Amino acid sequence: MNDPVETAKRLAALKAVDNHVVDGIIGIGSGSTVVYAVERLAQRVKDEGLEVICVPSSFQAKQLIIQHGLKLGDLEMHPELKVTIDGADESDQKLTLIKGGGGCLTQEKILASCAEEFVVIADYRKASQNLGEQWSKGIPVEVIPSAYRAVYQRIEKMLGGKSDLRMSGSSKAGPVVTDNGNFILDWKFEDVKDWKEVEICLNMIPGVVENGLFVGMARKAYFGMSDGSVMERTV
Numbered sequence: 001m002n003d004p005v006e007t008a009k010r011l012a013a014l015k016a017v018d019n020h021v022v023d024g025i026i027g028i029g030s031g032s033t034v035v036y037a038v039e040r041l042a043q044r045v046k047d048e049g050l051e052v053i054c055v056p057s058s059f060q061a062k063q064l065i066i067q068h069g070l071k072l073g074d075l076e077m078h079p080e081l082k083v084t085i086d087g088a089d090e091s092d093q094k095l096t097l098i099k100g101g102g103g104c105l106t107q108e109k110i111l112a113s114c115a116e117e118f119v120v121i122a123d124y125r126k127a128s129q130n131l132g133e134q135w136s137k138g139i140p141v142e143v144i145p146s147a148y149r150a151v152y153q154r155i156e157k158m159l160g161g162k163s164d165l166r167m168s169g170s171s172k173a174g175p176v177v178t179d180n181g182n183f184i185l186d187w188k189f190e191d192v193k194d195w196k197e198v199e200i201c202l203n204m205i206p207g208v209v210e211n212g213l214f215v216g217m218a219r220k221a222y223f224g225m226s227d228g229s230v231m232e233r234t235v
């Protein structure tokens, strides 16, 4: 594999799966980095007889689990997870994360919250000192479709910045619809001092289902670097 970003994602995923996965129930995040984690999990199941049941955070994660022949579970059967492994769009020094670039933030946050340990895997482009340095698309906010304008206005009044309704692009006219049948606003923030306060404030707006700020949830992150090493952050 020659693409340095893909190599970095794979190295981070391998290390996280090797260091954190033992027999038990595993939460599977979404996105392109998680693909490598699922591949590694499948390999360990084959080579070592690892006994895992995987709980997906999205349609994509479910497909990955099935394609790799791993055991599929759900939160109703398994509300307590040993570890959840997931990617991120950006992480600051304290492992405050922006997630939801792929629109799966709500289930991802649920899986992160149900796990004894939440481990982040990402490539070097995602590691920042402060949020917003690398990720310029804003904080994803999942909203009930009928409330999107009302939420949009409330966010601007309360927190400033600007929101955009995420659109599907060329393959379908209209907005992105999440796995839950909702819309996504991408809120471009300005001057945030307290991320926890913002996370709570966003979720207090009626019509908001969840937002993509993960504050104080991750304790460990692995970032694949461009030189082939893996940088670890622990908080």
Ligand SMILES: O=C[C@H](O)[C@H](O)[C@H](O)COP(=O)(O)O
Pocket: 029, 030, 031, 032, 033, 034, 086, 087, 088, 089, 098, 099, 100, 101, 102, 103, 104, 105, 108
């Ligand atoms: O909704 C998507 C998720 O939050 C992903 O974990 C995030 O967008 C990172 O994805 P990737 O591993 O493709 O960079």
